[in-house]
Amino acid sequence: AQSVAQPEDQVNVAEGNPLTVKCTYSVSGNPYLFWYVQYPNRGLQFLLKYITGDNLVKGSYGFEAEFNKSQTSFHLKKPSALVSDSALYFCAVSLQGMRFGAGTRLTVKP
Amino acid sequence: GAVVSQHPSWVICKSGTSVKIECRSLDFQATTMFWYRQFPKQSLMLMATSNEGSKATYEQGVEKDKFLINHASLTLSTLTVTSAHPEDSSFYICSARGTALPANYGYTFGSGTRLTVV
Numbered sequence: 322a323q324s325v326a327q328p329e330d331q332v333n334v335a336e337g338n339p340l341t342v343k344c345t346y347s348v349s350g351n352p353y354l355f356w357y358v359q360y361p362n363r364g365l366q367f368l369l370k371y372i373t374g375d376n377l378v379k380g381s382y383g384f385e386a387e388f389n390k391s392q393t394s395f396h397l398k399k400p401s402a403l404v405s406d407s408a409l410y411f412c413a414v415s416l417q418g419m420r421f422g423a424g425t426r427l428t429v430k431p
Numbered sequence: 432g433a434v435v436s437q438h439p440s441w442v443i444c445k446s447g448t449s450v451k452i453e454c455r456s457l458d459f460q461a462t463t464m465f466w467y468r469q470f471p472k473q474s475l476m477l478m479a480t481s482n483e484g485s486k487a488t489y490e491q492g493v494e495k496d497k498f499l500i501n502h503a504s505l506t507l508s509t510l511t512v513t514s515a516h517p518e519d520s521s522f523y524i525c526s527a528r529g530t531a532l533p534a535n536y537g538y539t540f541g542s543g544t545r546l547t548v549v
Contacts, residue, residue, distance in 0.1 A: 365475075419465070
C-alpha cells in the first residue's frame with residue numbers, strides 16, 4: 322500500500338538546537354509529499370511540499386525538508402528550534418486525498 | 432487565498448441526535464472535498480471524498496448511513512453524523528481542493544470540529 326511512515330512518536334529538543342522529524346515513504350511513481358503542523362484542537366497548517374525539482378524544499382517558519390529518493394525519505398528539519406515549534410507534525414502523501422503518517426509530537430524545551 | 436471555513440468549531444450533543452458540520456471554501460471553488468476523523472493523539476484518517484454534484488466515496492470501514500455527506504455546491508460540503516453515539520466523539524476536519532489546482536498540489540484544511548456526544 323502506498324503510504325508514509327513517521328517512525329518517532331515523540332521528538333524532544335532543546336531550544337536553539339537543530340531539529341529533525343523523520344518521514345519515510347512507500348509510493349510508486351513520483352511521490353507528492355507534504356508536511357503539516359497541528360496545534361491543539363486546531364486544523365492543519367501547511368508547512369511545505371515536494372512535487373518536483375530541487376530536493377531541498379524550504380517552507381514556512383524556517384522549516385525545510387530534503388527529499389531523498391535513494392532512502393525514500395522526506396525528513397523535516399529546522400536549524401534552530403523554538404519553544405513555539407512544539408506541536409504535532411504530520412507527513413503526508415497526496416493520493417486522492419491526503420494520506421497521513423501517524424504523527425510526531427515535537428517538544429522544544431527552553 | 433485558499434481559505435476553508437469549518438463550522439461549528441465544537442459541538443456537544445445528546446446521544447441519538449444528529450449533528451451537521453459545514454465546510455465552506457471561501458475564496459475558491461472546490462470541486463473535491465475530503466472529510467477526516469482524528470481520535471485523540473492519533474493521526475487523521477480519511478473518511479470520504481465528495482465531488483460536487485455526485486455521491487461521496489467512502490473509505491473502507493466508514494458507515495455511509497451514519498456519516499452523510501452532501502456536496503451540493505462548489506463551495507459547500509456538509510457532514511451529518513446521524514444518531515450520534517459517544518463513540519462518534521472525535522475531531523472532524525475537512526479539506527478542499529480547488530478547480531484551478533492540479534490534483535497533487537495539496538489541499539486546504541478547515542480548522543476542525545470537536546464533536547462530543549454525551
